Amino acid sequence: MSLLELNKVKKSYQQGKIEIPALRGIDLMVEPGEFTTIFGPSGSGKTTLLNMIGCLDTPTEGEIKLDGDRVSDLSRTKLAMVRRYNIGFIFQAYNLIPVLTAYENVEFAIRLIHHLKEEEMKEKVLNILESVGLKGLETRRPNELSGGEKQRVAVARALVKEPKIVLADEPTANLDSKTGADVIKIMVKMNQKLGTTFIFSTHDPQIMKYANRLINLKDGMISGEERR
Amino acid sequence: MFSIKLGLRNLTRQKRRNLITALIIAFAFFAYLFMDSLMEGMEEMSFKNIINFDTGHIQIANPDYWEEREELSLNNLLYLSPEVQKSLQDIEEISGVSPELKFTATLNNGIDEMPVIGLGIDPEKYKNVFITQDYLVSGTMISLESHQAIMGASLARLMDLKINDHITLLVRTKEETFNAIDVEVVGLFRTPNPMIDGSTVFLPLDIVQQSLNVDEQISLISIRINQEKEKNAVVENLNRLFQEENLKLEAYTWEESAETVIALSVAKKGGASVILAVVLLIGIVGIINNIILSALERTEEIGMMKALGMKETEIVLAFMVEAVGIGMLGGILGCLLGVLGVGWMSKYGFNLGYLGGDMSTYGIPILDKIYGVWNFPAFVFLLFLGIVVALFSSIAPAWWAARKDPVKAIYHR
Numbered sequence: 001m002s003l004l005e006l007n008k009v010k011k012s013y014q015q016g017k018i019e020i021p022a023l024r025g026i027d028l029m030v031e032p033g034e035f036t037t038i039f040g041p042s043g044s045g046k047t048t049l050l051n052m053i054g055c056l057d058t059p060t061e062g063e064i065k066l067d068g069d070r071v072s073d074l075s076r077t078k079l080a081m082v083r084r085y086n087i088g089f090i091f092q093a094y095n096l097i098p099v100l101t102a103y104e105n106v107e108f109a110i111r112l113i114h115h116l117k118e119e120e121m122k123e124k125v126l127n128i129l130e131s132v133g134l135k136g137l138e139t140r141r142p143n144e145l146s147g148g149e150k151q152r153v154a155v156a157r158a159l160v161k162e163p164k165i166v167l168a169d170e171p172t173a174n175l176d177s178k179t180g181a182d183v184i185k186i187m188v189k190m191n192q193k194l195g196t197t198f199i200f201s202t203h204d205p206q207i208m209k210y211a212n213r214l215i216n217l218k219d220g221m222i223s224g225e226e227r228r
Numbered sequence: 229m230f231s232i233k234l235g236l237r238n239l240t241r242q243k244r245r246n247l248i249t250a251l252i253i254a255f256a257f258f259a260y261l262f263m264d265s266l267m268e269g270m271e272e273m274s275f276k277n278i279i280n281f282d283t284g285h286i287q288i289a290n291p292d293y294w295e296e297r298e299e300l301s302l303n304n305l306l307y308l309s310p311e312v313q314k315s316l317q318d319i320e321e322i323s324g325v326s327p328e329l330k331f332t333a334t335l336n337n338g339i340d341e342m343p344v345i346g347l348g349i350d351p352e353k354y355k356n357v358f359i360t361q362d363y364l365v366s367g368t369m370i371s372l373e374s375h376q377a378i379m380g381a382s383l384a385r386l387m388d389l390k391i392n393d394h395i396t397l398l399v400r401t402k403e404e405t406f407n408a409i410d411v412e413v414v415g416l417f418r419t420p421n422p423m424i425d426g427s428t429v430f431l432p433l434d435i436v437q438q439s440l441n442v443d444e445q446i447s448l449i450s451i452r453i454n455q456e457k458e459k460n461a462v463v464e465n466l467n468r469l470f471q472e473e474n475l476k477l478e479a480y481t482w483e484e485s486a487e488t489v490i491a492l493s494v495a496k497k498g499g500a501s502v503i504l505a506v507v508l509l510i511g512i513v514g515i516i517n518n519i520i521l522s523a524l525e526r527t528e529e530i531g532m533m534k535a536l537g538m539k540e541t542e543i544v545l546a547f548m549v550e551a552v553g554i555g556m557l558g559g560i561l562g563c564l565l566g567v568l569g570v571g572w573m574s575k576y577g578f579n580l581g582y583l584g585g586d587m588s589t590y591g592i593p594i595l596d597k598i599y600g601v602w603n604f605p606a607f608v609f610l611l612f613l614g615i616v617v618a619l620f621s622s623i624a625p626a627w628w629a630a631r632k633d634p635v636k637a638i639y640h641r
Contacts, residue, residue: 047639051635054535056534056535056634056635056638057634057635076540077539077540080534080537080538080539080540081537082537083534083535083536083537084536084537084538085537087537089532089535089536091532091535091638093528095528095529095531095532095638097234097237097529097532098241099234099237099238099240099241100234100237104233108230108234108536109536111230112230112536112537112538113537157536
């Protein structure tokens, strides 16, 4: 059984009287542990597709299954629960909470799902921060971190709850190429170490080379696929 | 709970805006506490002035006289028999009994005249109930069997009178015939009760009884008791006694004598409710404005929290904690300002000169200064109210923020 299954997924937006199609029928299966890149030009539907997979939005037509469970027509509350327990997000703009330290930003995600003892939780958060190369920076607030460090906190936040899938929407777009590559290397490392499934969108060819599966999206449809 | 931690941390964001909102709430609370203290002080002083200079704690009168007491009629007067007097003296709680004869008169100084209230008293008994004699600013107290009068210094000034001047009080006797009482002004007083100072002339009771041709009758008896809180029990006791003795007399508490001032006090409480409503409105608007602005600024953050699976109720809770924090800060600052303001008011008082004179114009028997009083329950109530108002006024905007579509929030669409 695939971890993720999309069957004829369509999404269109209403703009006044005009209906704008964003996804025109996507069929996709993702296996556990894959490191998948969705690429394509701006407006091709990458973000919309990630939103559908991430249960942030529901399709107009079609079906999405996560770990065999149909999630495409769940209520808002149930979708929130699916996201809470199964999906980690990494955003282009990091979206860290500025009043919390790096440690607390990561702790926030794990407190939502685990009722661990304080010591266990602390150990888990410190371990993941060390894994992404942020040892010693735990007490810094986002405004005291560089762009690359912020994105590493976001990676740690996405991974700490051990989700089934981590979705990253253009995670390197706000970083210089070297820092971007470093962040992607960390994601690859975590993918190999933890076996977490990664799906990220980008149009940066330098980043794509790290993926073991490439999906080309054009005009809301998958126009090509390559496995490595 | 993480929402609470986040809410508390968020208090440190937009420090200036949060502080301004808290200060607005604090100022509104301070204004309420200050006004409440002033009005409570005004009430307390008015009541004291009524008891100490006008009515005593209890008054006894013929019920028919009481009905029309404002007219100061010479009908339905009462006779204070030795038996009644002894019965009153036997009541342990009573510390003073003062017979009084009230009448209307026209005060004539030889040039001008003006209507006044005449009050016949027995000075020895009067001082056991009232404290007017302690406020003599010149001269002495009147004595029985002598043609003497005392009056307020303000009335004397108005009529261009001084000590040892002679005045004539034009009166109507019980039979409605005209009479004149010639007396010498032997004393001037200045009490905190402008209603007594500006319109009452005190004369010896026997002289007044003789001039009004009422034998030994009086209008009413004023009584002072040891403990004010006992007044209702004493009134009940007295009324039972009068019934047993088959006397057409009734005892009334000072509150029944001072219905106008009590009515003003009730109206004052209505005014306080209006102030409280305005204070609450300020708090509500401040909190709602703050939460909406915060939610707009943190749209992407809300989107992220929803993406991570935070429930809407958890997001609402974080905003509510933040709002309660602002409400509490405003409440504490307001109460601290209130302590300073009320402390100043109770120590130095508020000079009525700033309002253009005494409060008798408004029917309140206070002259010169009003002192604030400490109303600690108001502080506790307001602090509690600040939290409750912050909590409830934050629910709607917090809910509005938490209901945002996560995709639109994350991408700021």
